[in-house]
Amino acid sequence: MKEEQLEKLFNDHETIELEFSGQCHDCKKEVNVIAQLVTEKDIVIEGGAVYQPNSNEEEFFVKCDDCFQKDSVLRNYQQIDVYSRVVGYMRPVGNWNEAKQQEFQKRKTFDLDRAVGF
Numbered sequence: 001m002k003e004e005q006l007e008k009l010f011n012d013h014e015t016i017e018l019e020f021s022g023q024c025h026d027c028k029k030e031v032n033v034i035a036q037l038v039t040e041k042d043i044v045i046e047g048g049a050v051y052q053p054n055s056n057e058e059e060f061f062v063k064c065d066d067c068f069q070k071d072s073v074l075r076n077y078q079q080i081d082v083y084s085r086v087v088g089y090m091r092p093v094g095n096w097n098e099a100k101q102q103e104f105q106k107r108k109t110f111d112l113d114r115a116v117g118f
């Protein structure tokens with residue numbers, strides 16, 4: 001999380017200590033991240049890392065220290081739609097019924113390189 005975002009939260013909540021709890025985004029371990037405003041310009045963060053990828057939304061993600069050391073970038077946090085063809089139409093797979101979604105899992109992608117020679 002950017003320093004300005006944290007400073008805004010300190011101001012909005014009129015506090016010098018913020019606590020972010022939740023599951024680590026990567027390993028799912030319970031994490032407690034504490035951010036303290038020590039002096040006017042010094043912020044100390046302990047217990048992990050906090051992410052607020054969409055600064056206009058109140059959505060937070062936390063990472064434990066171990067996962068942050070391995071990879072400090074927050075990945076795969078956005079919901080994405082995969083479109084594929086079902087009964088003749090292109091539709092988001094997430095909207096398909098359960099049976100069709102299972103069928104989608106079993107689909108194989110055509111591999112042109114391996115097909116050469118047929």
Ligand SMILES: [Zn+2]
Pocket residue numbers: 024025026027028029063064065066067068
């Ligand atoms: Zn973790």
